[in-house]
Amino acid sequence: MHKNTQKFVITGGRRLCGEIALQGSKNSALPIMAAAFLAQGETVLKGCPKLTDVYSAMRILTCLGCRCRMEGSNAVIDSSSPGSFSISDELMGEMRSSIMFMGAILGRMGECEVSAPGGCELGPRPIDMHLAALRKMGAEINIRGGRIYCRLPSGRARGTKISLSFPSVGATENIILCAVRAEGETIINNAAREPEICDLCSFLRCCGADIKGDGESRIVINGIENLHGCEYTVMPDRIAGATYLSIAAAAGGELILKNACVAEMEPFLSVLEQTGCCVYSSENRIYLRRGGRLRAIKNRIRTMPHPGFPTDAQAVLMAALITAEGTSVFEENIFDCRYRHTDALIKMGADIEVMGKAAVIRGVDRLHGAEAEATDLRGGAAVAAAALSADGTTVLTGIGHIDRGYEKFEEAVTSLGGIIRRE
């Protein structure tokens, strides 16, 4: 995937104080960029985070015949005259969200050729639900030599009722992307309810789409023939927000998060508050202060689809709880293999026992710096958070993973008084 040989050298033990304005959401921006392919015209995506995954999406759009550029923090995408319906193995392998182009290309061109997507190693990440749904919408799908060929015989998908066995975020997004230009009505039952789904639907509505029910389990989409471009602002990144709050909770100090989506972060904030941190929020700001030692969380922290506790915040909150007083237990219910960060944390002195879905964190007094590797995006951020709270220096390799999801990570940490250097 990313051959980034850079590393972070982090010296811990400093209280972190200051303000951070939250970046736009990665997991909104990526499906919205795929959705921009459906629009016949120019899309201006404001507040688009500058991340390696966003640049991958721009490369995909360019190879499909769109003209793309970054203007400050706006991504400008012109899909007036698409020239291809095929994405190379190499581009597909750069990130998981490349799969979102399947529904969008099919919706716009009536056929597409892709391969299995890349992305974080969180255990098996099949796309069976995506494929079954697109088949139900009339797509003929053939898989040969790792390539996936999809074709809509009549050129347009047909509306239908799809009941998902699990509220998959990606499958819900792919269905929506294919359904907005389909013939007739598509109903998704047991749809994912993540805020990023609502953001995608709001964008598509700005382009003229007819979608109702996003944010609930039943989404109804009435297909229309054409979508037009628009200007749209990406929602703030709730997981980057959870990360910076966890970093401040781990290291101690005071943080003001600006441009925060407070309501969408509630499932995380309600758990964070139980650590004894002072957390206040107003319209779009969150204030956190940690004075004394954190307290362990009494109840199991179960990751669940939204509005449950987000799996993407599991690792970063764990980093803060390593030095809390008492024992906390996580239960990871979304991905099979999302505790890979625990090896690095244990190397730094954490007392963590992983037993299947559960991870038991017994609070220790102190952590120490170590040589560690980021093995995935959120896990990498968690190790950085632990390093900022540890005694001594940590050398963190594999930071290409962190660059996939956090814009100017080291600048944000430095602005709070943390010591972090990219080498």
Ligand code: EPU
């Ligand atoms: N699943 C299947 N079959 C499918 C699709 C999903 O079995 O066809 C399983 C997955 O293997 C997984 C579970 O369902 O065990 C959940 O997967 P989901 O489809 O909901 O996740 P995703 O679309 O692959 C998005 C985010 C992830 C986030 C999850 C859950 C993007 C680009 N990615 O992934 O974000 O963890 O939803 O909220 O939106 C991250 O940002 O670090 C990240 C991994």
